[in-house]
Amino acid sequence: MFSNTSEIIEILGTIAFAISGTFSAMQRKLDVFGVLIIAFVTSVGGGTIRDMLIGDTPVAWMRDVQVCLVILVTSVAAIIFKTYIRKLKVTLFLFDSLGLGLFTVVGLQKGINVGLNPGICIALGTITGCFGGIIRDILLNTIPLIFRREIYATVCIFGGAVYLLLLRFQVNTDISKFMVIAIIVATRIIVVQKQLSFPRMRY
Amino acid sequence: MFSNTSEIIEILGTIAFAISGTFSAMQRKLDVFGVLIIAFVTSVGGGTIRDMLIGDTPVAWMRDVQVCLVILVTSVAAIIFKTYIRKLKVTLFLFDSLGLGLFTVVGLQKGINVGLNPGICIALGTITGCFGGIIRDILLNTIPLIFRREIYATVCIFGGAVYLLLLRFQVNTDISKFMVIAIIVATRIIVVQKQLSFPRMRY
């Protein structure tokens, strides 16, 4: 039915982050338009930074209006169905983690396609996964989630390393992608449920 | 007398935003040098992001020292004539809105030249118009103007849509530019005078 797994992963990640951006902005009481901008930035931020770093310009969303429409529709839907979705707070968290997993894999694969060093591919995946949220938090003037106590970016790095290992052992690309997304989402859930964090060091 | 309308629009926008940056920085009591940096960033910020997004590098101001000189002279003049200009607070607001209108048109036209989709052109115009101010506010550690209650970016999007419509109906490019700049400036004035904002929603 679908011609391209990567495309599906990208659209799903876009939807997941558009929802997370919409809700963050609503919590800060922005007007409707501010909410839409934050949803957009959260969704395309990681991929934009990724494309500017590797010089793949115009950046992805500029070549694909579809992405912009998906974000618009998702964000408006999230605003409308807010009461319903809010009750499903767990669902929202799952979407956010899913976005992180999906975009990390997109970034990883793009790094591999460009022929970057494995370590750099992991960095590119992590940047693609995390930077939308970082920009969102900077714009909303809060300390980025990534720098609070909770384990966040490390999950992407771990997932990236697993992905490269799977490919090295000749596992099918689509299966590897699916496994890594599952690992990232599962790890995030465990981290948040058990409130895991790196040991506070006495610097 | 002038060979190129686009060039004039760009220089006028540069001057307008250099003045707005200078005054914002003086309000935060930065030293002279900090004021010059903020004036520079406010002036070239939008165009720099625009050029990095579409991959037109080195970015505009790096290929044109004239722009840097214009900012320097404008900012120093604004510092010197501050008492005089401050009394003309309305004039300053007009310059700021004029900058927004001018740069939005520059960004729109650049998007069209590169052959981007109409919706993306509007986004590029909005980014060119608004991002200098966003970066200025982030550096001065205040919540960006764009996310406060006042209608701001929406004005650029509205102006951008009008511009594309005018071109579609074969209106002369220079006349279209002039009309859109006038529309953006006028809308901003009305918005601020009547303290219009999007209805606060109960999220």
Add this chain to the structure above:
Amino acid sequence: MFSNTSEIIEILGTIAFAISGTFSAMQRKLDVFGVLIIAFVTSVGGGTIRDMLIGDTPVAWMRDVQVCLVILVTSVAAIIFKTYIRKLKVTLFLFDSLGLGLFTVVGLQKGINVGLNPGICIALGTITGCFGGIIRDILLNTIPLIFRREIYATVCIFGGAVYLLLLRFQVNTDISKFMVIAIIVATRIIVVQKQLSFPRMRY
């Protein structure tokens, strides 16, 4: 022994800024992983912005894993030997200033190689030297050092002007680099020791 002065300068600057980033992040009580990210961003931030502005992509650190390893090792070493290094607070400040001088020269030379206008080369040097620290401060949510009262970016601009003058008078490139680094470091020391700042103006 060394084939390339530029390379040595770049590695030394990387080390210097990795140490400064590590210590800033430890002061804000980030966990180990947050500390590593801040060290990385502080170290590569200036060069990344520089490369994106001139369109030399993929940006430098993506083409050179060595840089990432140097940052990792330096940051871990700084965390381990923190007690020892902290006593040598003066040494740390020297490293920070050394980083500023080293990276300014790297940026200047890159601008010259690309054939940019002299004034723009000075701007590029200043951006390369200062932006790692600016991004670090934005992420840690403090007002960037560059905008506090202390003279900072001006030192880079001054050093850049001297560098171009030396080259104009046909002084050997390596000697010029060494002199400019020495000038920037020395000026920073004098500025901080004598608590020099631009006169506070009554705006």
